[in-house]
Amino acid sequence: MHVRLAMDVYTALQKELRRPHPFAAERVAxxxxxxxxxxKKSFVIIADFDSVEDDDYEDDTSVGARIGAVAINKALRxxxxxxxxxxxxxxxxxxxxxxxxxxxxxxLPPVMEPFMHVVPTQPRGILVMSDDxxxxxxxxxxxxxxxxxxxxxxxxxxxxxLGIAHE
Amino acid sequence: xxSQRASRxxxxxxxxxxxxxxxxxxxxxxxxxGSHVGQQLSHIGFSQFSLSDPDVIDESNLNRLIGGTLGDVxxxxxxxxxxxxxxxxxxxEADVETMFGHWExxxxxxxxxxxxxxxxxxxxxxxxxxxxxRRHLIPLIDIGMDVHRVAGSAPQISGQVILxxxxxxxxxxxxxxxxxxxxxxxxxYGDAGPRPQVVWPNGILASAAVGMAVDLLTGWTGRPPxxxxxxxxxxxxxxxxxxxxxxxxxxxCLHYPIRDVERHGDPVFRRR
Numbered sequence: 001m002h003v004r005l006a007m008d009v010y011t012a013l014q015k016e017l018r019r020p021h022p023f024a025a026e027r028v029a030x031x032x033x034x035x036x037x038x039x040k041k042s043f044v045i046i047a048d049f050d051s052v053e054d055d056d057y058e059d060d061t062s063v064g065a066r067i068g069a070v071a072i073n074k075a076l077r078x079x080x081x082x083x084x085x086x087x088x089x090x091x092x093x094x095x096x097x098x099x100x101x102x103x104x105x106x107x108l109p110p111v112m113e114p115f116m117h118v119v120p121t122q123p124r125g126i127l128v129m130s131d132d133x134x135x136x137x138x139x140x141x142x143x144x145x146x147x148x149x150x151x152x153x154x155x156x157x158x159x160x161x162l163g164i165a166h167e
Numbered sequence: 168x169x170s171q172r173a174s175r176x177x178x179x180x181x182x183x184x185x186x187x188x189x190x191x192x193x194x195x196x197x198x199x200x201g202s203h204v205g206q207q208l209s210h211i212g213f214s215q216f217s218l219s220d221p222d223v224i225d226e227s228n229l230n231r232l233i234g235g236t237l238g239d240v241x242x243x244x245x246x247x248x249x250x251x252x253x254x255x256x257x258x259x260e261a262d263v264e265t266m267f268g269h270w271e272x273x274x275x276x277x278x279x280x281x282x283x284x285x286x287x288x289x290x291x292x293x294x295x296x297x298x299x300x301r302r303h304l305i306p307l308i309d310i311g312m313d314v315h316r317v318a319g320s321a322p323q324i325s326g327q328v329i330l331x332x333x334x335x336x337x338x339x340x341x342x343x344x345x346x347x348x349x350x351x352x353x354x355x356y357g358d359a360g361p362r363p364q365v366v367w368p369n370g371i372l373a374s375a376a377v378g379m380a381v382d383l384l385t386g387w388t389g390r391p392p393x394x395x396x397x398x399x400x401x402x403x404x405x406x407x408x409x410x411x412x413x414x415x416x417x418x419x420c421l422h423y424p425i426r427d428v429e430r431h432g433d434p435v436f437r438r439r
Contacts, residue, residue, distance in 0.1 A: 002279075004304045006334045006425050034432025036303055038279030045304050048426040082428045083435055121435065153281065155304050155333050158386030161189055 001123070001138040001147050002043035002163075005033070007156020009046060014129060016051050017091035024057045026064035026091065030075040032084040035122055035141075044085045044123055044138070050078060063103055065090065072111060076118050085122035086115045087136070091129045097164070098130035100137075109137075109146070116142070125149070134162045173212055179387045186384050187212040193277050195219045195270045195296065196286030197246040199364045200310045202233035203373030204284050205250045209257035211381065216254060217280055219266040219273055220246040231366035270296070278303045278433075282380060285309040288362070290348045297331050297338055301423040302431055307331040308379055309338070310372040312398065314363035324368050324400025328375045330383070330392055334425040336416040341395050368400040375405055 005013075017027045033046035056071035079086040088108055092098045100108070108126045115124040116139065125138035125146070136149035154160035173184045192213055194201045197220040205218070223243040224235050232246065234253035247265040254261050266273040270287075277283070283305055285296045293309055300307040312326030331337050338344040375396055382392040394416065397408040424430065 006304060008334050008425060032428045034428060034435070036278050036432045037275070039276045041279050043279065045431040047428040047431045084428050085432075155306065157332065157383055157391045159186075159190075159281065159306075159384050161186070 001125075001140070001149055002041055003033075003046055003127075003134070003136070003138075003149060003152045004043055004155060005031075005046040005152070007154055007160075009048065010154045010156070010160075013049050013089065014091070014131075016049070017089065017129065018093070021057060021065070022054060023059050024065040028052045028057075028065050028067050028071070029089045030078070031087040031089050031127070032079060032082055033087075034083075035085055042140070044087075044125075046085075046087065049089065050075065063107070067111075072114070076114060079115055079122075080118045083119055083122065085124060086112070086119070087125045087127050088112055089127045089129065093131065095131045095133075097133050098128045098135050100126070100128055100135075104128065112139070132162075135164065176211070179381065179385045183381075183385045183387070184212055188214050190282060190384055191215040191217070191280045192282045192284065192380070193217040193219070193270075193280040194250070194284045194286065195277075196288070197232075197250040198222070198228065198286065199231035199366065199369040200312070200373050200376075201284065201286035202231075202235070202246070202250055202253070203370050204286065204310075204377060206233050206253055206257075207373065207377045208380075209254045209261070211377070212258075214258045214261040216251075216261060217264045217266065217273075217276055218247045218250050219268065219270040219277070220250075221267070221269050222246050224249060227361070231364055231369055233366075274299060278305075280305060282383070283307045284376060284380075286311070290344060290352050293338060294344055294349065297344075300331065301333055301337065302434075304333045304431060306333065306383060308376045310369075310376045312364065312368045312372060312400065314365075314400075321401065322363070324365075324398070326368050326372045326398035326400060328372050328379065328396040328398075328405075330379050330394045332383075332394065333423070335420065336394055336414070337420050337422050339422045340416060340420055341411065341414060343395070368398060371400075371403070371405060372398055 029049045029051050031046045031049040033044045035044050052067050052071045058066040058068050060066040112124045121141050123138050125136050127136040134152040137146035139146045151163040223245050224239045226240050234249050245267045251263045251265050309329040315323045379392045382388050396405050398405050
């Protein structure tokens with residue numbers, strides 16, 4: 001599974017995830033896109049994202065950021081309205097290949113599970129971005145086991161090819 | 168670390184060789200323009216190609232089709248196979264997918280490519296290809312040339328290289344596409360006759376297109392590639408059209424909004 005997004009969207013998303021929050025240590029966004037299937041690979045074109053509003057975070061010092069049901073419901077409604085693939089996105093502030101923490105892997109998949117029922121024809125996933133790379137897990141439509149995101153292509157000048165396909 | 172083969176182009180950056188091998192390019196139209204593009208990309212080190220063209224070579228192509236031979240004419244070899252042979256002669260390990268037919272029939276294969284060279288004839292064909300490329304967030308580099316006959320003066324060779332970059336100005340923003348040229352073309356449909364084509368303007372345009380692609384993939388110049396170059400084939404000059412300053416190309420493209428989710432990816436049917 002691959003992801004493709006425009007440089008403007010990638011840059012805006014990276015900037016948003018680094019904006020300080022009044023109490024949470026990390027920020028979260030929901031990105032939306034549409035699936036495209038070629039004869040050789042399937043990918044999602046991410047076209048837009050929504051920031052989680054400041055008031056929709058819960059004050060929980062045991063995790064970098066915890067978002068509440070209000071934020072998730074907003075994202076579900078937006079995905080449904082667009083008929084879109086949806087991704088939970090957060091950042092780890094370092095360079096190089098990022099990966100999810102144990103807490104991420106325990107807590108984030110259940111956040112995205114309802115999206116399978118709201119837009120069953122599109123993938124859903126979780127992404128983690130570092131300063132210069134991106135990794136993720138993606139659930140194909142109607143599938144309960146995720147696949148690893150192989151590559152993220154940032155379409156701009158210059159083009160950027162990120163991900164584990166390039167190790 | 169660059170290979171001996173790439174040693175003379177090491178100024179393109181440490182990752183250039185890797186990027187050229189990684190990037191999957193499509194060349195749509197393997198005639199006078201596209202055949203040049205395939206040859207140059209192979210020299211540079213590109214090795215993943217999807218090639219589409221609906222025609223076989225005929226004698227009238229020999230004045231400009233790079234790689235075409237008299238033997239190919241006798242055997243009526245598809246242009247995509249001539250291009251593939253040329254590429255494999257330079258890059259034996261290249262992954263070359265040939266699609267004999269109009270590109271629309273092979274859209275499933277094309278939506279996964281990283282860059283498209285559009286070497287098609289006609290405005291409607293360009294409109295359709297740009298729509299496809301924008302939907303799938305693929306940069307499109309369009310080239311084309313023409314010869315205009317004006318009574319009382321020498322024939323005028325003209326041409327263009329256009330970079331249609333997702334998020335950037337499209338061919339409509341640049342007024343290369345508009346209702347007037349599309350209507351005029353539709354009215355002449357089936358009545359165009361063979362259009363004059365020669366090898367050297369195609370070579371100039373293809374070289375500029377390949378230069379744009381290399382810059383787009385490596386960023387070696389440190390600035391964005393030009394989006395529109397116009398050829399005056401009589402004076403042999405290539406540069407931005409003066410009229411481009413009239414258009415507000417720094418504004419977001421309203422024809423293909425980059426953040427409109429529903430205009431990207433495979434079309435879906437939805438009940439409302």
